[in-house]
Amino acid sequence: MSGPSEAPADTAQTALAQVLAVLKARADSSLAELIEFASLPSISAQSQHAPDMQRAAEWLASRLRQAGLSTVELWPTAGHPAVYAEWLGAKGAPTILVYGHYDVQPPDPLERWKTPPFTPTVVGERIYGRGVSDDKAPLLLTVQVADAYLAATGRLPVNVKFLFEGEEEMGSAHLPALVAERAERLGADFVLSADGGMWSAETPSLTVSARGIAALEFTVRGPAKDLHSGRHGGSVHNPLHAIATLVASLHDERGQVAVDGFYDGVEERTPEQRHSTAQLPFSDEAYLIQTGAPSVYGEEGFGTLERQWHRPTLELNGLWGGYTGEGSKTVLPSEAHAKVTCRLVPGQDPARISALIEAHLQAHLPPGVTLEVRLSDHQARAYHLPPDHLGGQVARQVLAEVYGQAPLEVGMGGSIPVLETFLGTLGLHTVFFSFAVGDEDIHAPNEFFRIARLAQGQESWARYWWNLAESAAQQEPRA
Amino acid sequence: MSGPSEAPADTAQTALAQVLAVLKARADSSLAELIEFASLPSISAQSQHAPDMQRAAEWLASRLRQAGLSTVELWPTAGHPAVYAEWLGAKGAPTILVYGHYDVQPPDPLERWKTPPFTPTVVGERIYGRGVSDDKAPLLLTVQVADAYLAATGRLPVNVKFLFEGEEEMGSAHLPALVAERAERLGADFVLSADGGMWSAETPSLTVSARGIAALEFTVRGPAKDLHSGRHGGSVHNPLHAIATLVASLHDERGQVAVDGFYDGVEERTPEQRHSTAQLPFSDEAYLIQTGAPSVYGEEGFGTLERQWHRPTLELNGLWGGYTGEGSKTVLPSEAHAKVTCRLVPGQDPARISALIEAHLQAHLPPGVTLEVRLSDHQARAYHLPPDHLGGQVARQVLAEVYGQAPLEVGMGGSIPVLETFLGTLGLHTVFFSFAVGDEDIHAPNEFFRIARLAQGQESWARYWWNLAESAAQQEPRA
Known part of the structure; x- marks a missing residue:
């Protein structure tokens, strides 16, 4: 042979x-x-x-x-x-x-x-x-x-x-x-x-x-231990409120990432490239049937495929704190946690993006809580x-x-x-x-x-x- | 005897x-x-x-x-x-x-x-x-x-x-x-x-x-199933982002509950009553040592004890969605959840407060997701x-x-x-x-x-x- x-x-x-x-x-x-x-x-x-x-x-x-x-x-x-x-x-x-x-x-x-x-x-x-x-x-x-x-x-x-x-x-x-x-x-x-x-x-x-990736986790801490939310509610900041405020600050109302400098250096695609993507056999309707989402959503001014392939994102992969089990537990928890990954496009450096997000979180931290950010080595251009x-x-x-x-x-x-x-x-x-x-x-x-x-x-x-x-x-x- | x-x-x-x-x-x-x-x-x-x-x-x-x-x-x-x-x-x-x-x-x-x-x-x-x-x-x-x-x-x-x-x-x-x-x-x-x-x-x-109590839970839903956050991130609204926006909308920057009508009918305490509370042997410093919180926080214009005993609150007891385990999972989850309890003061009706919060959540719901609110019978004046x-x-x-x-x-x-x-x-x-x-x-x-x-x-x-x-x-x- x-x-x-x-x-x-x-x-x-x-x-x-x-x-x-x-x-x-x-x-x-x-x-x-x-x-x-x-x-x-x-x-x-x-x-x-x-x-x-x-x-x-x-x-x-x-x-x-x-x-x-x-x-x-x-x-x-x-x-x-x-x-x-x-x-x-x-x-x-x-x-x-x-x-x-x-x-x-x-x-x-x-x-x-x-x-x-x-x-x-x-x-x-x-x-x-x-x-x-x-x-x-x-x-x-x-x-x-x-x-x-x-x-x-x-x-x-x-x-x-x-x-x-x-x-x-x-x-x-x-x-x-x-x-x-x-x-x-x-x-x-x-x-x-x-x-x-x-x-x-x-x-x-x-x-x-x-797309590339940058990943980090962060924890917001309030009291040193879980408190009874009836007895203590109203006296100290609830880490769940604080983390929600922080997470909400990461995007603006137009679906863009609101972190200063996030889009710096992003290579804009040529009109030809955008046209080529727009020609692909893709429909939002079919995509919604496939995913079961009520509607598409994202950065204004871009089509769904462009947002998926060629625009950077910042996504929460996990968000948690307090009581998550069956029934009710009237707790004001001591901690709240979030896991984040960004998807990156040509022109973005993962380490710089992680640093920008950490700076944003520090700058937007509400009063009455502390912040710990853990940058991940899960990153790629x-x-x-x-x-x-x-x-x-x-x-x-x-x-x-x-x-x-x-x-x-x-x-x-x-x-x-x-x-x-x-x-x-x-x-x-x-x-x-x-x-x-x-x-x-x-x-x-x-x-x-x-x-x-x-x-x-x-x-x-x-x-x-x-x-x-x-x-x-x-x-x-x-x- | x-x-x-x-x-x-x-x-x-x-x-x-x-x-x-x-x-x-x-x-x-x-x-x-x-x-x-x-x-x-x-x-x-x-x-x-x-x-x-x-x-x-x-x-x-x-x-x-x-x-x-x-x-x-x-x-x-x-x-x-x-x-x-x-x-x-x-x-x-x-x-x-x-x-x-x-x-x-x-x-x-x-x-x-x-x-x-x-x-x-x-x-x-x-x-x-x-x-x-x-x-x-x-x-x-x-x-x-x-x-x-x-x-x-x-x-x-x-x-x-x-x-x-x-x-x-x-x-x-x-x-x-x-x-x-x-x-x-x-x-x-x-x-x-x-x-x-x-x-x-x-x-x-x-x-x-x-204080009285009113309780509810809510769920924000996006896609019908968990999606890969790399492949799909940027195309549909992430329920974790949406729930953070909703939770953040429940309070204003002065620590007050931002739900329309929440404070309607609240009985103001007399200057004598407020003076009596202020005379009690209580110090914020000792309270912070006891709880380990970095600072007191809450509605502006009221002392810590007043906020604990005589002012109504809205507290998250649990907030969760996505991957919360060890390591990383690049998921765009289909659902996010929150548990809420309010503490009420004389003049507030629990059923009315729950209804006001539900109306607020519906009115502030971001695009691309749906909302389910479950009112609890855990309530008292x-x-x-x-x-x-x-x-x-x-x-x-x-x-x-x-x-x-x-x-x-x-x-x-x-x-x-x-x-x-x-x-x-x-x-x-x-x-x-x-x-x-x-x-x-x-x-x-x-x-x-x-x-x-x-x-x-x-x-x-x-x-x-x-x-x-x-x-x-x-x-x-x-x-």
Whole structure:
């Protein structure tokens, strides 16, 4: 067996066909493997799940070994381990670094799940479970493709390194140090990411931008202990009132972030870019049906997609204090808490944004309470893939082959902090090539993945490696 | 043995002395009984504790029977049962209705307790545990006094009915119906309440007013499900932002409640009344040390005690939504929640206040979200004891005897909804005669009771019944 750069086209096509045939024959076992993988509650943010994280890393390493990867290693970090594997036998062919994450979000609120979050359940054409869409199915299928290539042809068309981390859902805090430390091992032509997602199940899309992120938490403190709100109400400031005033001060009535300097340096999009976004098949009406929100809302003067992809935001992710249980408890609580994340666009620096928010909170702090702000290292700049990047061109080609139509070029509202790590530390751009879809309720109850996209993703990744080797050989013939 | 109205003064004094001697001899067993009673987690607001509520009611009934009360009954309600007992052998003497409650507040936040909340623990001169101050020690000592009278003299100096309810901490929802239904059995001259509290451990005080209460909860809803805050942030209104805006709108910058009509009808206090409050031995500095708050805060133009006792308030007791656990979860939650209680003063109607707040919330609702308001039946008007009430006069006399100084006349910031029930349904005024102290962290972690006040309370209640019989006999000789 031989790769496309070394063999006549018909033999080559036969080899790819054999790989695709193996994948097709393994459809049932591919799904069974996903169920096994997604049964592991690999919740990186909750310390009681540390043993499950270790178990998931070992499961993944074992699956990579079973695929026939020549090198499989667990790379320890100060937090959860990363799983690394490589196959480097395609002499002269490009090297790609496949990225994904095996950790998942916490499943709460548990009572809103219709099936247990860690008992992946097939219902019709979907599989439900925490992490199936983000990122276990999209990650696992890349391993299954490598397995199929090695089984059918004894080799891969390109050199492949896999780096699957365990801290994406908590901000990839220890990945920058790991990547810096292992930079030599991680050298590649670009990153092909199994994380991300397409924006619709009907139309293929290629994500060429992602918003950055800055995160912080803050606590407002009043009395040293919880007080009886009847006896003490009216004499000291209630931290719940104070935090509400602070949170309300973060936005103005036009939906803009009211933090001084927040929009400084934001790159305005050109009229052409705005027109292109406006042309995408998107309707507010359909979006409201999908989300169940009573109406769209946000910064005046921008469309919904522009606000999602290309405008920065400041969102509360959590707000709490006092009695939140059943019935009544007449308490004037000693503390109130808030968790905040901002989504950033090109021109915004995460550290500066965090500092501006801290300054705003200090400046707007009501009397009678104190403030503690904890800045998070969960931060990343916004990202853009250059239009002429080879990895992006191959992705367009493959998606057109598999789906019969050219992909839409879209932005991503979410953030992948590792984009900055890969670009800053390794000098590598990242091509998103995930087969998750944006409506699959990731980070929410009843997360699901469309089972058909497991096969579509496998075929696409198989073709991607094949076409990349061909394109690279045509661009610059190698030995 | 005979009561004071039927016997010469020296015999009578001897009888009271015998009762006091019995109580003194039983000091250790009195404390042991309190520990047993406070070990029962009788949390009325949490349905999983319904069996503990039943156990506590039965424990109390059994203790009343052991005391020798001729009639002891559990009175069922649509919620938790009330415990009723009576001794009516003091022909011609007044009849008092002793009120208290055997339910307690939820103990959370559990991690802030230094000793387990339901393992009552003696530390120095205090006993720590949920409910020891509110209201288990003050309630239990009234039963121990009846026991001592019956043991030492075979009778009580006055007719006594005990009514101990199990729903005070959840607003006494079913007590009005019970009192109305049992009105004939509950007939008395006035209510003597074991609930309430003195405002300082050093100086006796008599509470002559209590604020009323109105309660409600509200929920702000945005999308039908939790969304990823990266993907969706900026496109729909975040319910946490919306609820913060709503909560912030409830007060103005001068600390006043900003709800239209909230202060309508509030009775202004006279310059003499305000002067009297200002003369009480109270310092903001000491109060800040006690509570640990950075500064006092509230309605401009009023002192701290006035704001606590005589001005109405609107307090958030709970505010929550989104992710509140460890680490980060980038969620745009579908809902946010708030619990509110108002404290009311004479001139304010609870139902009207609730309606005004609901109208305010509807009028100030930000775009892109919906609102659900749930009014609570946890409500009561403010209360005042008439200055010339016999029950109040006896209380002043007894406190002066036991503590060697005349009691201060104080207000109560908290609310006892049953005051309105007793006045409205039975036509009875209520005299507060509790030996809890206002600094004992009720409704908060590490609630405690001063052990010495168990004996002081017992002596005071013993003298109260004795002196009441004497005073009544002097005012209007009976057969």
